[in-house]
Amino acid sequence: MTFNGIDGAVNEPGQLPWEIVVGYFAVAVVIVFIMGRKYGGLKALTTLDLVYIGIGGAFAMVWEFYIGSFIGRFLPSTPFVSVGFWGRLVIVFIVAGLVRKAGVGMLTLLIYDILGDLFHYGFGGEPVFMIYEALTYGLFVDLMIVFTQGKIFGIGYTPKEVDSPSSISTSRVNLLAVIEGAVVGALWAFPDPLFYDGFFGPFLYAYPVNWAKILFHIEAFLPGDIIMGIVGGILAYYIARAVGQ
């Protein structure tokens, strides 16, 4: 049965099984819940953190819909280049570097989504997209914050040897920023091809699943996202210092 052209197709040939999609989001929600209990959830964020998140969400929105889409017009249409998406990645990383508390990634993506709807999209497809983006892109950033115990991109990291020259510690911190930025950047290359092309697309619009295309998109997104992840990590480090964290 179809309504409004939305087929609600599940278990189509090649489509990501709905059990996996539901399973992923169920696990993600559990992780969020545990993180919230352990690190204080929304209450742990100070007013300043909330302001950073608001500004970051706004900047990501302006970048993706106004500046990035404008620059993108000059470039050929290829999955290897995505100026709008890269800008959002860098800005979210910078906000994560400024706040460095679990929950910042998800909340920034959430604000970005709501602002995108208010200014541009209208609330079509909600709340699916809000949940989807916060629990994929946002959650990856937050997991990195948890994993590095709040010292994401080397911000706030001090090497153990006290007498080490500061140049060594700076280069070590930069290395941390590069590695962590690259890891989260690489993770950001997966949700869209997997969840969108592999599930939401066929689910909503019944278009055939093409795994060659999905795998190609992952391969095409990876290099750019990793490079921008590194750039984002380093920028986050320096901007956090410039802002005075």
Place this chain on the structure above:
Amino acid sequence: MVPWSFLYEDPLTQNIISWFLFFYGVALPIVIIIGVIGLKGFIEITRFEKGDTFLYKLNPVTKLVFGVIVMVVASTTIWWIGAILTLAILPLYLTLNNGVKKFLYVVLLVFSTIVGTAWAAAPYTPPSVLQLVFPDTSAYQTVWVWPSYFSFMGYEPTLTLQALIYGLQISFRVTATLVSALLLILTTTTSDIFRMFTKMKIPLPLTFSIMVGVRTVPKIFEILDTSVKMQLLRGLSYNKPRVFRVGYYFYAGLMAIVPAIVYLFRGAKTLAISADTRGFRAYPSRTSLVNLGFSRLDYIMFGIVLALIILDVLANMYGFGRTIPYEGL
């Protein structure tokens, strides 16, 4: 056969005109956005300004509901309903404070969106998708044949009239939503939007961040604008030929981004301190002197919303439902 077929049969004219068309689709929206709307224009159509016409008096919830319903109707009915909605909503901008200016900016934005979206879709749409809209393939009219190397950019070998129509149809879906979404932002104070979200039981920290975001959007354009002007004042593009001015403007814009981010984040502290000193989040819930009520105007608007819903149902019943396939988009 089209009368101008000799133009694309000759490789020289084919190349020249193809590149002209390429830049037309890519550059015209940009020229409009940069040259005519400009950063000033964006500030104008993303910032609240005081006014006293009926849109300012409506409850924010009403405006939100209206925006959502327009979007639903535009995305579930045939394209020309979206086009009519766009045309019907546009004059509402004339009633706003500084209405003529806002109206002109929004008209330009809509026009550049139509050109941009149509050209972003038309040359790339494969025949398999077009067939879902126009099943009779024998009636397809070739308007232009691209040079073969255009396929590297993802272009289909030929541009048909049907592909152009399809591109136009898609664009009207975007414009109806665009013009209705901006109305809420333009006519509602930040604190009223805050109250609306509080009433909708959205957690206070989340609402606060959204409001900071709403306030920041026009500010971003303002800061970028100032920064670009400062760079030009300091001599960027001085004594250089006028032709390159757009390039320098663009360069200055790019150079302004990181300083703008740092500037905004540094200002964050002041905002946070001022919110904290006024007792923000001292209590779990918020109290307010102003009570957002619904007036007669709101009920009239709800009537219009209801009519839109009925229109949507009727359109779907009579076969004017969604006819644009989304395959591959």
